Ligand SMILES: NC(=O)C1=CN([C@@H]2O[C@H](COP(=O)(O)OP(=O)(O)OC[C@H]3O[C@@H](n4cnc5c(N)ncnc54)[C@H](OP(=O)(O)O)[C@@H]3O)[C@@H](O)[C@H]2O)C=CC1
Ligand SMILES: CC[C@](O)(C(C)=O)C(=O)O
Ligand SMILES: [Mg+2]
């Protein structure tokens with residue numbers, strides 16, 4: 065088994081007294097900033113004027129411009145959208161990235177695909193929680209933690225690994241476990257996971273199931289409960305006790321259908337497609353296409369987003385969820401802006 069690091073194995077003294085700049089206050093940014101602050105670390109948020117700036121202020125976190133935060137900090141964690149990082153790094157961070165500081169990421173995209181090349185005299189490492197930022201925050205406040213990966217790209221000070229582990233502990237990820245990787249492995253596996261399974265694979269599966277039922281004449285509300293709402297309940301059991309626990313709780317009929325029909329849906333063709341997706345990620349085809357999409361004003365991204373929001377499963381879901389206030393009760397609301 066790979067070596068896992070948990071809270072009790074990590075001495076976070078190395079991070080005490082250092083100023084940590086969290087650049088960006090979005091999904092990951094707000095979670096890292098608030099968790100680190102509540103773990104007793106010295107945090108400043110660097111973000112442009114606007115929504116996030118105001119939110120950070122309202123949350124009681126010290127907030128400055130990106131350049132001011134980068135200048136003030138010993139450790140600079142870039143939590144901006146991947147496609148914006150290069151421009152902000154070059155204009156506002158690089159001028160303040162002096163010898164002995166640390167540059168951090170939560171995903172290796174810009175280092176691995178050569179978009180950002182930091183100077184050799186700084187530490188460069190990543191701490192990447194394996195979960196959405198809002199859940200990194202929510203789980204931390206509940207005393208739990210989203211597991212994470214860490215990787216060292218440059219160790220100029222000899223302290224990079226200790227800093228990465230202390231940071232991972234500070235955001236709560238050492239409660240779930242920290243695993244060492246490389247920038248290459250983190251970047252490729254994260255992109256593969258989100259595209260093939262967690263986001264792309266899951267939404268396509270749910271949508272296809274919903275459409276199959278609705279096109280066959282069944283009620284859309286029923287199709288929503290069957291293919292989307294209940295998926296969370298099924299995945300909760302897999303999360304808690306693996307597939308075995310889920311199969312224990314469902315009926316034997318469902319379990320039999322799982323064994324005989326799963327492979328009719330996820331066929332060898334699907335696995336061959338997954339391998340092709342992995343190749344596109346590994347050889348840079350995906351990254352090149354995503355960078356070009358951003359350089360040309362995101363025409364396809366915008367259309368996909370619009371189509372997704374207008375799909376019948378979303379319209380039906382909004383109405384049904386409005387009648388189930390308990391879904392959000394007691395939770396920090398994830399507001400889609
Ligand atoms: N989302 C997630 O859960 C995960 C993300 N990651 C990685 O973490 C990193 C951050 O991702 P994520 O949290 O999704 O990012 P978000 O899209 O949530 O980041 C938005 C933040 O970036 C700010 N921002 C955007 N452009 C600029 C700019 N030009 N100058 C200053 N601030 C700017 C926004 O400010 P404003 O409000 O002003 O627009 C906002 O605060 C990425 O590397 C991602 O791959 C890793 C694991 C999971
Ligand atoms: C699954 C999507 C993710 O990789 C994540 C939340 O871990 C992301 O980039 O947001
Ligand atoms: Mg991820």
Ligand SMILES: [Mg+2]
Nearest residue numbers: 171254255258
């Ligand atoms: Mg990702």
